[in-house]
Amino acid sequence: MTMISDLPHDLVENVLSRLPLMTSTRKVRSTCKRWNALSKDPDFTKRFVKGLSRLIIMRSEFRIWLMSVDFQGSLNNKDDFVAPYVKEVFHCNGLLLCSTKDMRRLVVWNPYLGQTRRIKPRIAFHKRDIYALGYDVNKNQKILRFLDDYATFRNPYVVCEIYDLKSNSWRDLDVNADWEMDYYHHGLSLKGSAYFFAKEKMEWDGEGEIDVTDQETFLLCFDFTRERFGPRLPLPFHSHAEETVALSSVREEQLAVLYQGDSSCLVEIWVTNRIEPNAVSWSKLFLSVDIETLFGPHLLHFAGGSFIIDEEQKLAVIFDKDEEEMYNKAYLIGENGCYKTLDLQEDTYHRAETGEFTSMPLVCSYFPTSVKIQQPIITQQNYSVSQQRNKIATCGFILG
DSSP: OOOGGGSOHHHHHHHHTTSOSSHHHHHHHTTOHHHHHHHTOHHHHHHHHHTSOEEEEEEETTEEEEEEEOSSSOEEEEEEEEEESEEEEEEETTEEEEEETTSSOEEEEETTTTEEEEEOOSSOOOTTOEEEEEEOTTOOEEEEEEEEOTTSTTSOOEEEEEEETTTTEEEEOOOOOSEEOOTTSOOEEETTEEEEEEEEOOOOOSSSOOOOTTOOEEEEEEETTTTEEOOOBOOSSOOOTTSEEEEEEETTTEEEEEEEOTTOOEEEEEEEEEEETTEEEEOSOOEEEETHHHHSSOOOOTTTOEEEEETTTTEEEEEEEOTTSOEEEEEEEEGGGOEEEEEEEEOOHHHHHHSOOOOOOEEEEOOOOOOOOOOOOOOHHHHHHHHHHHHHOBTTBOOO
């Protein structure tokens, strides 16, 4: 009698490549040892991903889920990938770093493998924390936590620490921060390093107003190998507070930046042709569109919306909210007047409970990977506890 594990290798690959990305692959792994091994094989993962449409992670209303986009005005939910109670998410090489709504823990998650790891703070996390996930030259996975609590201007303080997943420990880093990063501006990962939009730090005594029109803005890179921030990297434009600046990755190799001034409906997108922790150069302007001619007068929200681009078609999808900040929107724009508006959903979760609005919808490109989350050395006395946690994980996401 022929068993399912006896099927030819090429036939098995053909079957697996037609399955939904997340839920079904988890079920496949329980079918037989051979199928389990194949689904985790890096070469199979690469071939599998090539056949997929563009995948993105979307976070809104304290949830994240998988979506596909075809740059023809279609966004499709993938209902087999949903995680609740997520405040922020950072993508690096197929792994997701999630901060939970209650700010009690971080979770590193590989949705494709269904693997998770919870990270607890040394004392406590903060609502203004900025996080990043990356790796050093030896592929050791690390987490950056940065806090510049300028809100307490009478007694401001800076916290910069790094967590090494291999050693299972937090360490303080010495940082001379003559710059500042707004917690609502999201960074991104490229080649293991993290990049952020930053600006010159300006002194304020809590009284009066500050003229920010001449405030210098730039990129900063955190190098996980050297465990330090690099020099200020120039942007292809000058911006100041309350103007829209957002970052996006291109094939996880280059960086794209979106800019809209505070008195113009002109949206510009630039792409790097070289980017390293200590240097950057910019290609010609990728896209410049006056969205007033398409949607009417509209300023994108300055609090760090997000976007993705298609280089070949010279298209971009920008994620934002409507003027009342009640509905999430997606705007497809391109050259020659190409445009389309997509209504995503009403922002109801937080508003219904507190009367406030959740943050801007956050979107980043997603690339499934068979890279495993690094685990610390587990002693025999902790082994049974670790095994029990793995058993109670649902959808690979442990929240308790």
